[in-house]
Amino acid sequence: MNLLQKSAKAWKEIIEYRYLFVYGYKxxxxxxxxxFSLNEYPHLAxxxxxKDIALPNYSSAKIADRIIEGKISFDTLKKATQYEDMIKPxxxxxxxLKESLDNEFNLYSFMPRMYPFYTTIKADYLISSHTNINNFIFIINTNSQNESKCDFLCCSTFEKGKRDYETNQRARTLLKKERIHIPSNTSVIFFDKIN
Structure with a gap:
Protein backbone atom coordinates (compact mmCIF):
# COMPACT_ATOMS: atom_id res chain seq x y z
CA MET A 1 0.00 0.00 0.00
CA ASN A 2 1.48 3.37 -1.04
CA LEU A 3 1.51 6.63 0.93
CA LEU A 4 -1.63 7.96 -0.79
CA GLN A 5 -3.60 4.76 -0.13
CA LYS A 6 -2.41 4.66 3.49
CA SER A 7 -3.62 8.23 4.01
CA ALA A 8 -7.03 7.45 2.45
CA LYS A 9 -7.37 4.31 4.58
CA ALA A 10 -6.42 6.27 7.73
CA TRP A 11 -9.04 8.90 6.87
CA LYS A 12 -11.71 6.23 6.27
CA GLU A 13 -10.90 4.89 9.74
CA ILE A 14 -10.94 8.23 11.56
CA ILE A 15 -14.34 9.34 10.21
CA GLU A 16 -15.85 6.61 12.42
CA TYR A 17 -14.73 8.63 15.45
CA ARG A 18 -15.22 11.99 17.04
CA TYR A 19 -13.09 13.52 19.77
CA LEU A 20 -14.21 15.60 22.70
CA PHE A 21 -11.62 17.94 24.18
CA VAL A 22 -12.44 20.29 27.05
CA TYR A 23 -10.17 23.04 28.31
CA GLY A 24 -10.69 25.64 31.01
CA TYR A 25 -10.06 29.36 30.73
CA LYS A 26 -11.02 32.08 33.24
CA PHE A 36 -14.47 14.25 10.51
CA SER A 37 -16.09 13.93 7.09
CA LEU A 38 -15.16 12.23 3.82
CA ASN A 39 -15.63 15.58 2.06
CA GLU A 40 -12.59 17.07 3.81
CA TYR A 41 -10.12 14.41 2.66
CA PRO A 42 -9.03 15.91 -0.73
CA HIS A 43 -8.19 19.29 0.82
CA LEU A 44 -6.37 17.73 3.79
CA ALA A 45 -4.43 15.47 1.41
CA LYS A 51 -3.35 21.69 -10.17
CA ASP A 52 -0.49 21.14 -12.63
CA ILE A 53 -1.37 17.45 -13.18
CA ALA A 54 -4.50 15.69 -14.43
CA LEU A 55 -6.26 13.63 -11.78
CA PRO A 56 -9.56 11.80 -12.34
CA ASN A 57 -12.56 13.91 -11.35
CA TYR A 58 -14.59 12.41 -8.49
CA SER A 59 -16.80 14.01 -5.86
CA SER A 60 -14.91 14.89 -2.66
CA ALA A 61 -16.81 12.25 -0.66
CA LYS A 62 -15.71 9.47 -3.07
CA ILE A 63 -12.03 10.32 -3.51
CA ALA A 64 -10.76 8.28 -0.52
CA ASP A 65 -12.59 5.17 -1.83
CA ARG A 66 -11.27 5.69 -5.38
CA ILE A 67 -7.71 5.98 -4.05
CA ILE A 68 -8.05 2.73 -2.08
CA GLU A 69 -9.47 1.06 -5.23
CA GLY A 70 -6.41 2.28 -7.18
CA LYS A 71 -8.42 4.55 -9.51
CA ILE A 72 -6.35 7.59 -8.53
CA SER A 73 -2.68 6.92 -9.14
CA PHE A 74 -0.04 7.77 -6.55
CA ASP A 75 2.58 7.83 -9.34
CA THR A 76 0.58 10.56 -11.09
CA LEU A 77 0.19 12.58 -7.88
CA LYS A 78 3.95 12.40 -7.24
CA LYS A 79 4.50 14.24 -10.56
CA ALA A 80 2.87 17.39 -9.15
CA THR A 81 5.45 20.18 -8.87
CA GLN A 82 4.54 20.82 -5.22
CA TYR A 83 4.40 17.14 -4.20
CA GLU A 84 7.50 17.09 -1.95
CA ASP A 85 6.88 20.44 -0.25
CA MET A 86 3.09 20.61 0.07
CA ILE A 87 1.42 17.23 -0.58
CA LYS A 88 3.73 14.63 0.99
CA PRO A 89 3.82 16.37 4.45
CA LEU A 97 -3.64 11.76 12.65
CA LYS A 98 -5.44 9.28 14.94
CA GLU A 99 -2.19 8.41 16.70
CA SER A 100 -1.46 12.13 17.18
CA LEU A 101 -4.90 12.78 18.69
CA ASP A 102 -4.80 9.67 20.89
CA ASN A 103 -1.44 10.58 22.41
CA GLU A 104 -0.22 13.63 24.29
CA PHE A 105 -0.30 16.91 22.35
CA ASN A 106 -0.25 20.67 22.91
CA LEU A 107 -3.44 22.67 22.33
CA TYR A 108 -3.31 26.37 21.41
CA SER A 109 -5.77 29.09 20.54
CA PHE A 110 -4.75 29.86 16.97
CA MET A 111 -3.59 33.47 16.54
CA PRO A 112 -1.86 33.85 13.15
CA ARG A 113 -1.22 37.58 13.72
CA MET A 114 1.31 36.59 16.41
CA TYR A 115 3.59 34.81 13.92
CA PRO A 116 6.82 36.35 12.61
CA PHE A 117 5.69 34.98 9.21
CA TYR A 118 2.54 35.18 7.07
CA THR A 119 0.05 32.30 6.79
CA THR A 120 -3.28 31.96 5.00
CA ILE A 121 -4.48 29.23 7.37
CA LYS A 122 -7.86 30.04 8.91
CA ALA A 123 -8.50 28.10 12.13
CA ASP A 124 -9.65 28.45 15.72
CA TYR A 125 -7.25 26.03 17.40
CA LEU A 126 -3.90 24.43 16.75
CA ILE A 127 -2.91 20.99 17.97
CA SER A 128 0.81 20.30 17.96
CA SER A 129 1.79 16.66 18.20
CA HIS A 130 5.26 15.30 18.87
CA THR A 131 4.67 11.53 18.71
CA ASN A 132 6.24 9.47 15.89
CA ILE A 133 6.24 12.54 13.67
CA ASN A 134 6.02 16.21 14.59
CA ASN A 135 2.86 17.52 13.01
CA PHE A 136 0.37 20.34 13.23
CA ILE A 137 -3.40 19.90 13.18
CA PHE A 138 -5.57 22.99 12.67
CA ILE A 139 -9.24 22.86 13.60
CA ILE A 140 -12.03 25.30 12.82
CA ASN A 141 -15.57 25.83 14.09
CA THR A 142 -18.11 24.35 11.64
CA ASN A 143 -20.65 27.05 12.42
CA SER A 144 -19.06 30.46 12.91
CA GLN A 145 -22.49 32.17 13.21
CA ASN A 146 -23.36 30.20 16.36
CA GLU A 147 -20.51 30.47 18.84
CA SER A 148 -22.26 28.15 21.33
CA LYS A 149 -22.06 25.24 18.88
CA CYS A 150 -18.89 23.31 19.64
CA ASP A 151 -18.49 21.19 16.47
CA PHE A 152 -15.09 21.56 14.86
CA LEU A 153 -13.50 20.15 11.71
CA CYS A 154 -9.88 19.48 10.88
CA CYS A 155 -9.10 22.14 8.26
CA SER A 156 -5.38 21.46 7.77
CA THR A 157 -2.72 19.04 8.94
CA PHE A 158 0.88 18.58 7.91
CA GLU A 159 4.28 17.48 9.15
CA LYS A 160 6.40 20.15 10.77
CA GLY A 161 8.61 21.85 8.22
CA LYS A 162 10.76 24.98 8.46
CA ARG A 163 8.01 27.03 10.15
CA ASP A 164 7.18 26.51 13.81
CA TYR A 165 3.46 27.12 14.16
CA GLU A 166 3.70 26.90 17.97
CA THR A 167 5.58 30.24 18.02
CA ASN A 168 3.80 32.88 20.14
CA GLN A 169 0.55 30.88 20.37
CA ARG A 170 -1.54 30.85 23.56
CA ALA A 171 -1.44 27.40 25.19
CA ARG A 172 -4.64 25.86 26.54
CA THR A 173 -4.66 23.24 29.30
CA LEU A 174 -6.75 20.20 28.42
CA LEU A 175 -8.98 19.02 31.24
CA LYS A 176 -10.69 16.18 29.38
CA LYS A 177 -9.92 14.08 26.33
CA GLU A 178 -12.30 11.44 24.99
CA ARG A 179 -12.55 9.46 21.75
CA ILE A 180 -16.04 8.28 20.76
CA HIS A 181 -16.56 5.47 18.23
CA ILE A 182 -19.71 6.62 16.43
CA PRO A 183 -21.05 3.28 15.01
CA SER A 184 -20.87 1.47 18.36
CA ASN A 185 -21.41 4.56 20.56
CA THR A 186 -18.53 3.46 22.79
CA SER A 187 -15.82 5.73 24.07
CA VAL A 188 -12.33 5.82 25.49
CA ILE A 189 -11.71 8.52 28.08
CA PHE A 190 -7.98 9.27 27.99
CA PHE A 191 -8.28 11.54 31.02
CA ASP A 192 -10.90 13.61 32.82
CA LYS A 193 -9.70 16.21 35.33
CA ILE A 194 -13.17 17.81 35.50
CA ASN A 195 -14.95 14.99 37.38
Whole structure:
Protein backbone atom coordinates (compact mmCIF):
# COMPACT_ATOMS: atom_id res chain seq x y z
CA MET A 1 0.00 0.00 0.00
CA ASN A 2 1.48 3.37 -1.04
CA LEU A 3 1.51 6.63 0.93
CA LEU A 4 -1.63 7.96 -0.79
CA GLN A 5 -3.60 4.76 -0.13
CA LYS A 6 -2.41 4.66 3.49
CA SER A 7 -3.62 8.23 4.01
CA ALA A 8 -7.03 7.45 2.45
CA LYS A 9 -7.37 4.31 4.58
CA ALA A 10 -6.42 6.27 7.73
CA TRP A 11 -9.04 8.90 6.87
CA LYS A 12 -11.71 6.23 6.27
CA GLU A 13 -10.90 4.89 9.74
CA ILE A 14 -10.94 8.23 11.56
CA ILE A 15 -14.34 9.34 10.21
CA GLU A 16 -15.85 6.61 12.42
CA TYR A 17 -14.73 8.63 15.45
CA ARG A 18 -15.22 11.99 17.04
CA TYR A 19 -13.09 13.52 19.77
CA LEU A 20 -14.21 15.60 22.70
CA PHE A 21 -11.62 17.94 24.18
CA VAL A 22 -12.44 20.29 27.05
CA TYR A 23 -10.17 23.04 28.31
CA GLY A 24 -10.69 25.64 31.01
CA TYR A 25 -10.06 29.36 30.73
CA LYS A 26 -11.02 32.08 33.24
CA UNK A 27 -13.21 29.68 35.28
CA UNK A 28 -15.17 28.59 32.21
CA UNK A 29 -15.12 25.26 30.34
CA UNK A 30 -14.73 25.22 26.56
CA UNK A 31 -15.72 22.00 24.74
CA UNK A 32 -14.28 21.12 21.34
CA UNK A 33 -16.20 18.38 19.55
CA UNK A 34 -13.87 17.36 16.72
CA UNK A 35 -15.66 15.58 13.87
CA PHE A 36 -14.47 14.25 10.51
CA SER A 37 -16.09 13.93 7.09
CA LEU A 38 -15.16 12.23 3.82
CA ASN A 39 -15.63 15.58 2.06
CA GLU A 40 -12.59 17.07 3.81
CA TYR A 41 -10.12 14.41 2.66
CA PRO A 42 -9.03 15.91 -0.73
CA HIS A 43 -8.19 19.29 0.82
CA LEU A 44 -6.37 17.73 3.79
CA ALA A 45 -4.43 15.47 1.41
CA UNK A 46 -3.21 18.57 -0.46
CA UNK A 47 -5.00 18.00 -3.78
CA UNK A 48 -5.25 21.81 -4.16
CA UNK A 49 -1.45 21.73 -4.74
CA UNK A 50 -1.78 19.30 -7.65
CA LYS A 51 -3.35 21.69 -10.17
CA ASP A 52 -0.49 21.14 -12.63
CA ILE A 53 -1.37 17.45 -13.18
CA ALA A 54 -4.50 15.69 -14.43
CA LEU A 55 -6.26 13.63 -11.78
CA PRO A 56 -9.56 11.80 -12.34
CA ASN A 57 -12.56 13.91 -11.35
CA TYR A 58 -14.59 12.41 -8.49
CA SER A 59 -16.80 14.01 -5.86
CA SER A 60 -14.91 14.89 -2.66
CA ALA A 61 -16.81 12.25 -0.66
CA LYS A 62 -15.71 9.47 -3.07
CA ILE A 63 -12.03 10.32 -3.51
CA ALA A 64 -10.76 8.28 -0.52
CA ASP A 65 -12.59 5.17 -1.83
CA ARG A 66 -11.27 5.69 -5.38
CA ILE A 67 -7.71 5.98 -4.05
CA ILE A 68 -8.05 2.73 -2.08
CA GLU A 69 -9.47 1.06 -5.23
CA GLY A 70 -6.41 2.28 -7.18
CA LYS A 71 -8.42 4.55 -9.51
CA ILE A 72 -6.35 7.59 -8.53
CA SER A 73 -2.68 6.92 -9.14
CA PHE A 74 -0.04 7.77 -6.55
CA ASP A 75 2.58 7.83 -9.34
CA THR A 76 0.58 10.56 -11.09
CA LEU A 77 0.19 12.58 -7.88
CA LYS A 78 3.95 12.40 -7.24
CA LYS A 79 4.50 14.24 -10.56
CA ALA A 80 2.87 17.39 -9.15
CA THR A 81 5.45 20.18 -8.87
CA GLN A 82 4.54 20.82 -5.22
CA TYR A 83 4.40 17.14 -4.20
CA GLU A 84 7.50 17.09 -1.95
CA ASP A 85 6.88 20.44 -0.25
CA MET A 86 3.09 20.61 0.07
CA ILE A 87 1.42 17.23 -0.58
CA LYS A 88 3.73 14.63 0.99
CA PRO A 89 3.82 16.37 4.45
CA UNK A 90 0.00 16.32 4.44
CA UNK A 91 -0.25 12.63 3.50
CA UNK A 92 2.23 11.75 6.27
CA UNK A 93 0.23 13.77 8.83
CA UNK A 94 -3.05 12.12 7.77
CA UNK A 95 -1.56 8.64 8.27
CA UNK A 96 -0.58 9.60 11.83
CA LEU A 97 -3.64 11.76 12.65
CA LYS A 98 -5.44 9.28 14.94
CA GLU A 99 -2.19 8.41 16.70
CA SER A 100 -1.46 12.13 17.18
CA LEU A 101 -4.90 12.78 18.69
CA ASP A 102 -4.80 9.67 20.89
CA ASN A 103 -1.44 10.58 22.41
CA GLU A 104 -0.22 13.63 24.29
CA PHE A 105 -0.30 16.91 22.35
CA ASN A 106 -0.25 20.67 22.91
CA LEU A 107 -3.44 22.67 22.33
CA TYR A 108 -3.31 26.37 21.41
CA SER A 109 -5.77 29.09 20.54
CA PHE A 110 -4.75 29.86 16.97
CA MET A 111 -3.59 33.47 16.54
CA PRO A 112 -1.86 33.85 13.15
CA ARG A 113 -1.22 37.58 13.72
CA MET A 114 1.31 36.59 16.41
CA TYR A 115 3.59 34.81 13.92
CA PRO A 116 6.82 36.35 12.61
CA PHE A 117 5.69 34.98 9.21
CA TYR A 118 2.54 35.18 7.07
CA THR A 119 0.05 32.30 6.79
CA THR A 120 -3.28 31.96 5.00
CA ILE A 121 -4.48 29.23 7.37
CA LYS A 122 -7.86 30.04 8.91
CA ALA A 123 -8.50 28.10 12.13
CA ASP A 124 -9.65 28.45 15.72
CA TYR A 125 -7.25 26.03 17.40
CA LEU A 126 -3.90 24.43 16.75
CA ILE A 127 -2.91 20.99 17.97
CA SER A 128 0.81 20.30 17.96
CA SER A 129 1.79 16.66 18.20
CA HIS A 130 5.26 15.30 18.87
CA THR A 131 4.67 11.53 18.71
CA ASN A 132 6.24 9.47 15.89
CA ILE A 133 6.24 12.54 13.67
CA ASN A 134 6.02 16.21 14.59
CA ASN A 135 2.86 17.52 13.01
CA PHE A 136 0.37 20.34 13.23
CA ILE A 137 -3.40 19.90 13.18
CA PHE A 138 -5.57 22.99 12.67
CA ILE A 139 -9.24 22.86 13.60
CA ILE A 140 -12.03 25.30 12.82
CA ASN A 141 -15.57 25.83 14.09
CA THR A 142 -18.11 24.35 11.64
CA ASN A 143 -20.65 27.05 12.42
CA SER A 144 -19.06 30.46 12.91
CA GLN A 145 -22.49 32.17 13.21
CA ASN A 146 -23.36 30.20 16.36
CA GLU A 147 -20.51 30.47 18.84
CA SER A 148 -22.26 28.15 21.33
CA LYS A 149 -22.06 25.24 18.88
CA CYS A 150 -18.89 23.31 19.64
CA ASP A 151 -18.49 21.19 16.47
CA PHE A 152 -15.09 21.56 14.86
CA LEU A 153 -13.50 20.15 11.71
CA CYS A 154 -9.88 19.48 10.88
CA CYS A 155 -9.10 22.14 8.26
CA SER A 156 -5.38 21.46 7.77
CA THR A 157 -2.72 19.04 8.94
CA PHE A 158 0.88 18.58 7.91
CA GLU A 159 4.28 17.48 9.15
CA LYS A 160 6.40 20.15 10.77
CA GLY A 161 8.61 21.85 8.22
CA LYS A 162 10.76 24.98 8.46
CA ARG A 163 8.01 27.03 10.15
CA ASP A 164 7.18 26.51 13.81
CA TYR A 165 3.46 27.12 14.16
CA GLU A 166 3.70 26.90 17.97
CA THR A 167 5.58 30.24 18.02
CA ASN A 168 3.80 32.88 20.14
CA GLN A 169 0.55 30.88 20.37
CA ARG A 170 -1.54 30.85 23.56
CA ALA A 171 -1.44 27.40 25.19
CA ARG A 172 -4.64 25.86 26.54
CA THR A 173 -4.66 23.24 29.30
CA LEU A 174 -6.75 20.20 28.42
CA LEU A 175 -8.98 19.02 31.24
CA LYS A 176 -10.69 16.18 29.38
CA LYS A 177 -9.92 14.08 26.33
CA GLU A 178 -12.30 11.44 24.99
CA ARG A 179 -12.55 9.46 21.75
CA ILE A 180 -16.04 8.28 20.76
CA HIS A 181 -16.56 5.47 18.23
CA ILE A 182 -19.71 6.62 16.43
CA PRO A 183 -21.05 3.28 15.01
CA SER A 184 -20.87 1.47 18.36
CA ASN A 185 -21.41 4.56 20.56
CA THR A 186 -18.53 3.46 22.79
CA SER A 187 -15.82 5.73 24.07
CA VAL A 188 -12.33 5.82 25.49
CA ILE A 189 -11.71 8.52 28.08
CA PHE A 190 -7.98 9.27 27.99
CA PHE A 191 -8.28 11.54 31.02
CA ASP A 192 -10.90 13.61 32.82
CA LYS A 193 -9.70 16.21 35.33
CA ILE A 194 -13.17 17.81 35.50
CA ASN A 195 -14.95 14.99 37.38
Missing amino acids: KQLYPINLI GFQYA RLEALIH
